[in-house]
Amino acid sequence: MPEIYSRYPMVKYLRKEALPTALCPGCGGGTVLNAFANAIDQLKLDPRDLVVVSGIGCSAWIASPYFLADTLHTTHGRAIAFATGVKVGLPDKKVVVISGDGDLASIGGNHLLHAARRNIDITVILVNNFIYGMTGGQVAPTTPFGAKTTTTPYRNIEHPLKISETIAAAGASYVARWTTAHVYQLIESIKKALTVKGFSLVEVISQCPVQFGRRNKMKEPAEMLRWFLKNSVPVSKARNMSEEELEGKFIIGELVNRKRPEFTEELNKLIDEVQEHFGLKEV
Amino acid sequence: MIIRGDEPEQVRLLRKLYKPGNYFMQGNEAVAYGALFAGCRFYAGYPITPSSEIAETMARELPKLHGYYLQMEDEIASIAAMIGASWTGFKVMTATAGPGFSLMQENLGYAVMTETPLVLVDVQRSGPSTGQATKGAQGDFFQARWGTHGDHPIVALSPTSGQDAFWETIRAFNIAERLRTPVVVLFDGILAHTRELVKIPDVDDVEITYRKLPANEEEARLPFGDPHGDGVPPMPLFGHGYFTHVTGSTHKENGLRDVYTPEVHDRLVRRIHRKIEKNREVYERYEEHFTDDAEILVVSWGVTARPALGAVLRAREEGIKAGLFVPKTVHPFPGERMRELGKRARAILVPEMNLGQMILEVERYVNDDVLLKGINKIGGVPLTVEEILREIRGVA
Numbered sequence: 001m002p003e004i005y006s007r008y009p010m011v012k013y014l015r016k017e018a019l020p021t022a023l024c025p026g027c028g029g030g031t032v033l034n035a036f037a038n039a040i041d042q043l044k045l046d047p048r049d050l051v052v053v054s055g056i057g058c059s060a061w062i063a064s065p066y067f068l069a070d071t072l073h074t075t076h077g078r079a080i081a082f083a084t085g086v087k088v089g090l091p092d093k094k095v096v097v098i099s100g101d102g103d104l105a106s107i108g109g110n111h112l113l114h115a116a117r118r119n120i121d122i123t124v125i126l127v128n129n130f131i132y133g134m135t136g137g138q139v140a141p142t143t144p145f146g147a148k149t150t151t152t153p154y155r156n157i158e159h160p161l162k163i164s165e166t167i168a169a170a171g172a173s174y175v176a177r178w179t180t181a182h183v184y185q186l187i188e189s190i191k192k193a194l195t196v197k198g199f200s201l202v203e204v205i206s207q208c209p210v211q212f213g214r215r216n217k218m219k220e221p222a223e224m225l226r227w228f229l230k231n232s233v234p235v236s237k238a239r240n241m242s243e244e245e246l247e248g249k250f251i252i253g254e255l256v257n258r259k260r261p262e263f264t265e266e267l268n269k270l271i272d273e274v275q276e277h278f279g280l281k282e283v
Numbered sequence: 284m285i286i287r288g289d290e291p292e293q294v295r296l297l298r299k300l301y302k303p304g305n306y307f308m309q310g311n312e313a314v315a316y317g318a319l320f321a322g323c324r325f326y327a328g329y330p331i332t333p334s335s336e337i338a339e340t341m342a343r344e345l346p347k348l349h350g351y352y353l354q355m356e357d358e359i360a361s362i363a364a365m366i367g368a369s370w371t372g373f374k375v376m377t378a379t380a381g382p383g384f385s386l387m388q389e390n391l392g393y394a395v396m397t398e399t400p401l402v403l404v405d406v407q408r409s410g411p412s413t414g415q416a417t418k419g420a421q422g423d424f425f426q427a428r429w430g431t432h433g434d435h436p437i438v439a440l441s442p443t444s445g446q447d448a449f450w451e452t453i454r455a456f457n458i459a460e461r462l463r464t465p466v467v468v469l470f471d472g473i474l475a476h477t478r479e480l481v482k483i484p485d486v487d488d489v490e491i492t493y494r495k496l497p498a499n500e501e502e503a504r505l506p507f508g509d510p511h512g513d514g515v516p517p518m519p520l521f522g523h524g525y526f527t528h529v530t531g532s533t534h535k536e537n538g539l540r541d542v543y544t545p546e547v548h549d550r551l552v553r554r555i556h557r558k559i560e561k562n563r564e565v566y567e568r569y570e571e572h573f574t575d576d577a578e579i580l581v582v583s584w585g586v587t588a589r590p591a592l593g594a595v596l597r598a599r600e601e602g603i604k605a606g607l608f609v610p611k612t613v614h615p616f617p618g619e620r621m622r623e624l625g626k627r628a629r630a631i632l633v634p635e636m637n638l639g640q641m642i643l644e645v646e647r648y649v650n651d652d653v654l655l656k657g658i659n660k661i662g663g664v665p666l667t668v669e670e671i672l673r674e675i676r677g678v679a
Contacts, residue, residue, distance in 0.1 A: 015528070019538060029395050042601045048524040053367070065528050065539055070521040072370065073530035073540075074363065081355065081363035085327060088351050088364075111363075112591060114356040117584025267351060274346035 002257055010037035013047060018065040022059060026221030028180040032127055033062045035183055035204075036098065041191035045094060053097045055079035055108060058134045059100030059127035059206075077107030080115045083122050089111050091264040094123065101128040101142040102177075104161050106219030112163075116170035116199045120263035123193045124201045126163060129208035137211030144248065148215045164203045168256040173198025175255040178236075179205035179228035182252060191255070198262045205250050293322070294486050296348050310474040311378075313402055313445040313481045315340035315451030318376045321490045322403070324350035325373035327364035328435050329357050329383060332416050333472035334406035337378035358383040362390040362403065369399045371531065372520045374387045374456055378404035380472070381423055381484065382413065392431030392464055393531040395555065398460040398507065398516065400453070400494055404468040406475045407585075409663050418663025419472030421585055423599045424640035428614050434552055436559035436567050437468040439614040441585040444474065455527050458566045462558055463515050467564075469613060471586045471636070473665050494518050503527075508536040508553065511631045514558025530627065558617065569617045570609040571624075573599060577606025579675055580628035582645050583622070584613055590628040594671035603679045616644040625649035630678040633672050634658035654678060 005139050014037070022182035023029045050069040054060035056076035064071040066196060074082045079097045087095040097104070104112050104126050115122060131149060132138040138151040141161045148155060157189065168175040174196040176189040186204060193200035209225035218224045228250060238246060299322065304474040306318075315337050317327075322434040342352040351368075355361040365375040377425040379387060384405045394401055406422045409415035427439040440455055442448040442638055452468060459466040495517045497503035502510050503519040506527050510517065516536075519525040528538040541547045559566075570588075572595060574580065580599070583591035598605035609626055610617050625631065625645075631653055633642040640658045646655060658674050660666050 015526070017537075046524070048597075050520075051521050065530070068526050070370075070526060071528045072367065072521075073532065074366075074526070075389055075531060076365040077522075078359060078390065082367040083355070084355070084360070085325070085364035085367025085375075086371055086521060087367075088325065088353065089368045089373055093522055111360055114360070123657075151353035197575050271346045271349060275349070278300075278347055280299065280347055282292070282295075 010041065013037040013048050013068055015038060015065050015068045016206060021066055022061055025211045026207065026209045028129060028208070029062045029127065030184060032059070032125065032204055032206060033066060033178040034096070034192055035186045036063065036067070036125065038187050039194065042187065043191055043194060045194070050094050050096060051090060052098060053079045053086060053098070054090055054097065055082040055099040055103035057100045057103050057132070058100065059129070060103055062127065063098040064098070069182070077272070078111065079102055079103065080108060080111040080122065080124065083142060084120055085117060087122055087264055088267065089121055091121070091268065095121070096123045096125065096126045096194070099127070100133070101126060101130070101163065102132045102140045106162055108139045108265045112167060113170045116167045116172040116201070119171055119198045119260050120264045121197055122199060123190075124199075125190065126201060126203045127206045128163065129205055129212060130160070130205045131212040133208050133211045137215065147212070149212070163254050164201065168203045169261065171199070172256060173203055173262070174200035174257050174261055176201075176253065177203040177205065177255065178252050179232060179250060180207060180231070181225045185252075193256070196257070197265070198260055292350060295399040295548070295592050297486045298553065301483055305481055306481050306483055307335055308445060308481050309476055309478050310470065311336035311406070311476070312340050312447050313439055313449040314452050314468070314470060315344065316376065317342055317369040317449040317484065318402065318456065319348060320372045320448060320486070321453040321456035322491055323376045323456060324348060324370040325365065325375045326351070326377065327353040327355050327368070328374070328377045328379065329355055329361050331380045332385045333408055333419065333475045334378040334380045334404065336475070337404060337406070340415050358386040359390065362387040362401070363396070365393055366390060366397070366399045369401050370521045374400070374460065376402040376404065378406060378409045378444050380406050381410045381426070384423060384426060388430040388645060392433060392435060392634065394465040395431070395435045395437070396531045397529050398463040398518070398555065399465065402455045402459055402468060403464045405468055406453070407469060407471040411659065415663045419471070419475070419586060419636065419665065420661065420663065421471060421587065421636040422640070423615065424637065427469055434556070436556050437610065437614050438464060438465060439469050440611060441469040441613045442449055442474065442611070443585060443588040443609065445479045448474065451480055452489065453489060457490070460492045461515070461565050462562055463494060463518055464559065473586045476647060496520070503547045504536050507534060507537045514554050514561060514661060528530060563615070566612050567617055568611040569620060572607040572610060574608060574624055576604055576626065578629045579606040579678055580606050580608060580610045580624055580631045581671065581675070582631060582641070583635065584610055584641055585634055590666050590668045591634050591671055593668035594675055596620055597668060597672050598675045598679070599676040604674060614639065620662040621645060621648040628653060630654040630656070632656050632658055632664050632671070633676065634676055636660055637663065
């Protein structure tokens with residue numbers, strides 16, 4: 001229906017032949033795609049200067065294939081490792097990874113940690129919906145304690161990973177967390193993440209009414225958004241709260257924003273030094 | 284659009300850094316220098332015995348050539364980073380050994396499916412599992428062929444000396460670029476650590492190939508099409524405004540995913556097979572010694588081809604009509620030539636440092652009336668001339 005596309009100003013950033021999306025009605029993925037497109041638009045970035053890499057799962061589909069840029073849809077969990085090669089090859093381009101919590105923090109957890117440590121200039125938008133959505137709603141490393149999933153039918157007895165806090169500690173230049181109920185803040189954070197030189201992570205708490213909500217008494221998308229709003233705590237306020245008080249809360253805002261030597265710059269600097277040292281520069 | 288490594292600046296640097304002449308070096312170093320001469324300017328790897336000197340040499344030499352060395356967090360990340368870098372226009376390589384090769388298999392399949400040129404050197408060591416980590420072996424013959432899942436073709440080469448490793452690594456890059464495919468180099472721990480004479484040529488004496496790039500916008504829009512009829516699509520590189528979509532899922536010629544139409548999968552996977560099958564002249568290579576009148580044919584590969592040649596020479600001195608056939612490209616196996624040679628031979632001996640792997644390929648091409656026998660040794664110690672000669676005498 002072309003008239004619907006024409007009413008959405010961000011459609012110019014989408015691969016029309018790939019639409020409509022495969023996302024379920026009420027999925028937070030659409031919000032993330034919209035926020036990302038708006039961030040690109042507001043920064044006036046040419047999509048030709050973007051390479052978007054993603055892994056496997058619903059959230060991996062958000063930008064790949066739907067976003068109109070060079071897109072690399074990779075193997076499960078490995079998006080950041082692929083993106084590392086792309087960034088070294090194209091240090092002047094913006095390299096963005098958009099994928100889910102299962103993909104980036106579970107099977108791909110090692111790459112996430114090491115990319116943050118390396119501080120390579122890649123922006124990661126991690127869509128955290130607490131669940132393995134596409135493969136049928138199994139437990140994830142982000143599933144809340146006590147929640148029900150298809151593989152924790154009685155209750156989840158594992159503790160969820162605090163992704164943003166972990167990556168902030170690992171050495172990222174920029175880390176922020178928002179929910180899909182904080183769209184404007186989310187757009188601002190994506191813009192900052194894209195501008196910061198170094199590894200940046202934007203964690204988006206996102207609703208999966210179909211696989212997560214339905215099994216945890218929130219089958220309507222709006223119920224999940226209300227749950228996010230009710231339980232969100234700004235990072236400044238959270239600093240003065242105890243661990244018990246923060247149990248089950250979503251800490252939102254910027255966790256880290258700092259300057260550290262960036263990997264591709266350091267790599268090129270090193271090459272320059274080596275060339276100088278061995279007298280290899282053209283005279 | 285350029286493939287990094289072919290600029291005149293690179294030729295000047297190579298010539299300045301590596302004077303032609305004879306050098307005494309490890310097989311692993313020969314692999315690394317071969318890669319540098321072939322235009323490799325991106326290496327991502329994870330150290331593992333007995334391949335580590337390849338990484339060490341690349342880490343030392345690549346920056347001199349404006350190239351990039353990345354030590355990744357594991358083997359999976361290494362091959363992933365290579366694929367990413369290859370799509371930006373680099374010639375890329377990694378080196379590993381058995382366990383690392385196992386970890387790379389999923390992304391090796393991804394490289395086959397997305398038609399990404401790369402060179403993967405597997406310095407074979409003893410297994411299964413950690414096995415004898417520091418010892419050589421020839422046990423990954425089938426891992427190279429069948430390690431990843433699905434129907435897929437693979438090209439695998441196997442050098443027989445340090446000098447050979449230098450040239451075979453260059454050839455691996457040329458095949459990878461020409462056919463837009465991953466190429467495996469099956470090296471081994473013994474040759475990897477043997478120091479011997481390696482002649483470094485002048486840059487001008489090295490013929491190198493670069494991948495086909497799209498000639499126009501139309502070709503760039505079909506990153507998985509077949510505009511030239513050879514099964515090899517031109518490769519639109521990232522960063523040039525083509526909005527290329529690359530996925531390991533079944534995709535149409537324009538790169539977009541379509542996993543539901545049987546014809547799309549059939550067309551894609553058959554073309555990927557066809558481009559390897561139809562371009563045999565690009566990669567097929569073997570060596571022959573005294574095969575014209577050989578009654579006893581020794582078929583061997585990699586490190587074992589050397590004592591095998593010694594044994595054949597000694598047998599000839601004794602008046603035994605022995606010959607040697609050495610497939611240098613082991614996958615796809617040079618079956619046609621094997622069939623011809625098999626018709627003339629009375630007995631075929633297949634020495635290898637495993638419990639019988641390449642012999643199964645040989646068996647497919649020889650008749651039942653030929654005596655076919657493996658000479659197999661495991662434990663990390665290479666076969667000797669004597670051991671192979673004894674078997675030749677036994678069937679003479």
